Amino acid sequence: MEHTKEPWQYLTTHEGRCVVVIDATGRDLFQTLGYSDRSKFMPLANARRIVACVNACAGLSDAVVSHGLVPASRHSTVAHQRDQTLAALESILAVFEYQKEPEKIAAVQQARAAIASAKDQLS
Known part of the structure; x- marks a missing residue:
């Protein structure tokens, strides 16, 4: 079914x-x-x-889900990708943190918001 x-x-x-x-x-x-x-x-x-x-x-098939294979495969991969992306974004933000150009200021604000959102979801 x-x-x-x-x-x-x-x-x-x-x-x-x-x-x-x-x-x-x-x-x-x-x-x-x-x-x-x-x-x-x-x-x-x-x-x-x-x-x-x-x-x-x-x-995912019902068989995969019902046998509990999802957390070990999908979750760990996504969590690892999230952690890598968050670390990369924080590194980039450190380089551009004190830029004065308007487009860079907007990008810094967007990066700060994304980092805060990701960290909020982790807690």
């Missing part, structure tokens, strides 16, 4: 207490529900994680 094609998305309703997960055509796949104030934001967190996992595994 095939699962619904990616990408999946989620939409919130009822102040975040209900989250609808949809496919690329906008068709409802399922809903997550919260039943108390304490679990108000849990449906959103659950839907966000489900959608991220499904989309990250796009193109």
